[in-house]
Amino acid sequence: MGTTLAEKVWEAHLVRRAEGEPDLLYIDLHLVHEVTSPQAFDGLRLAGRPLRRPDLHLATEDHNVPTDLLADAGTADIADPVSRVQVETLRRNCAEFGVRLHPMGDAGQGIVHVIGPQLGVTQPGMTIVCGDSHTSTHGAFGALAFGIGTSEVEHVMATQTLPLVRPKTMAVTVEGSLPPGTTPKDLVLALIAQVGTGGGQGHVVEYRGQAFEEMSMEGRMTVCNMSIEWGARAGMVAPDDTTFAYLQGRPEAPQGDDWDAAVASWRTLRTDDDAAFDKEVVLDATTITPFVTWGTNPAQGVPLGDVVPDPQSLPAGGERDAAERALTYMGLTAGTPLREVAVDTVFLGSCTNARMEDLRAAADVLRGRRVADGVRAIVVPGSMLVKLQAEQEGLDRVFTDAGFDWRNAGCSMCLGMNPDTLAPGERSASTSNRNFEGRQGRGGRTHLVSPPVAAATAVTGRLTAPADLPPVQTGA
Amino acid sequence: MDPFTTHTGTAAALRRNDVDTDQIIPSDWLKRVQRTGFGEGLFSEWRQDPSFVLNRVQGASVLLAGEDFGTGSSREHAVWALTDFGFRAVVSPRFGDIFRSNSLKGGLLPVQLPSDVVAALMDLVEADPAAPVTVDLGAREVRAEGIAASFELDDFTRWRLMEGLDDIGLTLRHEAEISAFEQQRPAFLPHV
Numbered sequence: 327m328g329t330t331l332a333e334k335v336w337e338a339h340l341v342r343r344a345e346g347e348p349d350l351l352y353i354d355l356h357l358v359h360e361v362t363s364p365q366a367f368d369g370l371r372l373a374g375r376p377l378r379r380p381d382l383h384l385a386t387e388d389h390n391v392p393t394d395l396l397a398d399a400g401t402a403d404i405a406d407p408v409s410r411v412q413v414e415t416l417r418r419n420c421a422e423f424g425v426r427l428h429p430m431g432d433a434g435q436g437i438v439h440v441i442g443p444q445l446g447v448t449q450p451g452m453t454i455v456c457g458d459s460h461t462s463t464h465g466a467f468g469a470l471a472f473g474i475g476t477s478e479v480e481h482v483m484a485t486q487t488l489p490l491v492r493p494k495t496m497a498v499t500v501e502g503s504l505p506p507g508t509t510p511k512d513l514v515l516a517l518i519a520q521v522g523t524g525g526g527q528g529h530v531v532e533y534r535g536q537a538f539e540e541m542s543m544e545g546r547m548t549v550c551n552m553s554i555e556w557g558a559r560a561g562m563v564a565p566d567d568t569t570f571a572y573l574q575g576r577p578e579a580p581q582g583d584d585w586d587a588a589v590a591s592w593r594t595l596r597t598d599d600d601a602a603f604d605k606e607v608v609l610d611a612t613t614i615t616p617f618v619t620w621g622t623n624p625a626q627g628v629p630l631g632d633v634v635p636d637p638q639s640l641p642a643g644g645e646r647d648a649a650e651r652a653l654t655y656m657g658l659t660a661g662t663p664l665r666e667v668a669v670d671t672v673f674l675g676s677c678t679n680a681r682m683e684d685l686r687a688a689a690d691v692l693r694g695r696r697v698a699d700g701v702r703a704i705v706v707p708g709s710m711l712v713k714l715q716a717e718q719e720g721l722d723r724v725f726t727d728a729g730f731d732w733r734n735a736g737c738s739m740c741l742g743m744n745p746d747t748l749a750p751g752e753r754s755a756s757t758s759n760r761n762f763e764g765r766q767g768r769g770g771r772t773h774l775v776s777p778p779v780a781a782a783t784a785v786t787g788r789l790t791a792p793a794d795l796p797p798v799q800t801g802a
Numbered sequence: 803m804d805p806f807t808t809h810t811g812t813a814a815a816l817r818r819n820d821v822d823t824d825q826i827i828p829s830d831w832l833k834r835v836q837r838t839g840f841g842e843g844l845f846s847e848w849r850q851d852p853s854f855v856l857n858r859v860q861g862a863s864v865l866l867a868g869e870d871f872g873t874g875s876s877r878e879h880a881v882w883a884l885t886d887f888g889f890r891a892v893v894s895p896r897f898g899d900i901f902r903s904n905s906l907k908g909g910l911l912p913v914q915l916p917s918d919v920v921a922a923l924m925d926l927v928e929a930d931p932a933a934p935v936t937v938d939l940g941a942r943e944v945r946a947e948g949i950a951a952s953f954e955l956d957d958f959t960r961w962r963l964m965e966g967l968d969d970i971g972l973t974l975r976h977e978a979e980i981s982a983f984e985q986q987r988p989a990f991l992p993h994v
């Protein structure tokens with residue numbers, strides 16, 4: 327019987343297999359950020375262990391960085407002393423252990439999961455880890471990429487391997503094409519609502535089918551990014567010509583003969599026709615419409631055209647309790663049409679949706695329109711390079727003309743670790759990936775949406791799809 | 803790491819599903835660069851509510867939780883917060899994968915038991931907060947008054963935890979195999 331893509335990548339990285347023990351897998355790339363690495367570097371120092379392969383680690387500063395500073399700001403400009411120490415600690419550790427770092431202010435700085443693909447270090451068939459659950463993003467290239475904890479970070483630093491129990495495999499097959507006006511974000515939110523937050527637990531998922539074959543790399547990254555939100559260990563898409571075209575010419579992509587050898591090898595990274603998955607889910611892309619969350623986990627979502635669901639319609643027990651608590655926290659009443667929910671803030675950013683395509687899609691909605699009075703709207707490019715490219719295309723003007731704040735790269739309002747936060751009770755439409763209680767700031771209320779829905783919502787001040795907006799008046 | 807063999811203590815019942823690691827330790831706590839002192843941040847938002855279980859039940863060392871405990875962020879700080887607060891084991895019908903592996907590295911035993919067993923344990927400790935609960939790693943069994951339930955954990959991990967062995971040290975015994983593997987990695991792979 328044949329093997330799946332995930333199994334092929336797994337087997338190709340096998341350092342050691344012994345009966346009754348976890349497999350020992352080689353790790354091709356470790357991405358590093360300031361939050362989950364300091365205790366691991368400390369561990370190395372404490373044990374007197376060297377960093378085994380400094381050339382396979384790449385670091386950036388993203389979670390703590392303020393996004394409203396001047397481009398040449400230094401750590402001294404980080405107002406929060408605890409955040410400042412964390413960023414400075416990363417700089418010291420990278421200098422001491424010889425790790426390449428893209429610090430705040432560097433042209434290559436950005437969210438860790440945006441800069442890997444942008445540099446071309448994220449390549450098909452690799453094993454990639456990071457002390458960050460959204461490492462699954464890199465699976466869009468057919469890499470086996472997953473988040474790890476700080477103890478495992480230290481393990482990779484010391485040994486460039488991880489002992490791992492082989493996960494189960496799952497296929498998510500999405501038939502048909504996504505309808506116009508919908509995005510990969512809508513698709514993945516609909517998927518998560520169907521399978522639940524734990525639906526992928528213990529599995530590496532391969533996304534396949536027509537919708538994925540037609541999808542851009544950036545869209546595939548959005549979907550793979552959110553694999554963790556339904557519990558999957560990792561998400562993957564088999565590499566194809568779309569993948570190779572995206573990679574070719576990027577600074578760290580193979581060149582010349584290496585490129586040809588790489589592509590020949592990458593073309594073998596496909597699930598065999600006779601391979602079996604442990605579990606399969608099938609979805610019809612043609613039924614997808616703009617999707618939003620109403621609750622406090624990413625599975626609590628519905629189509630934008632629906633109403634806030636009634637917890638009483640759920641089976642008694644944990645799920646109903648969770649829905650009731652979520653409605654209380656979110657300040658919502660069952661039966662309210664989602665389109666009537668007013669927001670205070672719109673956040674366009676995060677490793678889920680802050681690449682060029684996301685910014686272009688939002689800008690397309692905003693041309694000739696204005697952010698509604700009283701709505702705070704910010705756009706935070708995923709990397710400084712995305713920022714630069716967007717400025718070259720004039721997107722920054724579209725955003726600022728509409729009334730958005732145009733920021734430097736960072737995690738920003740995706741999580742409450744930097745100055746961009748929601749105030750208690752404040753409600754946002756956010757292109758990020760988590761609507762957990764307090765995720766965007768203590769007491770903040772988050773609705774997860776796609777970039778076009780975020781833009782349209784900024785215009786009306788209520789959850790809105792672009793198709794709901796009146797046409798732009800042209801001429802004087 | 804301290805060896806884990808068997809542990810007996812009282813338990814707290816957290817009757818919630820989908821407890822993500824952002825709730826276990828909110829992100830403003832993650833700015834610290836040490837491994838210690840996170841107990842104060844454990845469930846810090848929920849602890850504002852006087853009726854929250856950890857404000858009612860003191861001294862528990864076993865946490866009983868609903869389905870999908872420890873989902874979301876990979877922050878190992880969640881494990882450090884639970885152990886710093888005094889927990890030695892968490893019992894749930896299902897765990898987030900990363901949280902589970904972090905726990906197994908950090909001296910917190912994640913015990914997966916069927917929902918009905920977890921519910922029975924919760925009923926028991928809510929009726930009698932002093933009821934002892936035993937987590938026996940050697941026998942792979944949880945015991946409490948009227949309840950004995952076995953749980954699964956692979957032999958290797960069990961051995962490692964019972965011996966209190968350092969994972970990195972174990973792997974470094976295979977240094978020769980790691981070096982041999984490195985010799986045959988394709989040349990086109992990136993070096994940064």
Ligand code: SF4
Pocket residue numbers: 388389437438439458460676677678736737740741758759
């Ligand atoms: S943008 Fe959000 S999800 Fe992505 S790495 Fe930053 S904090 Fe994590």
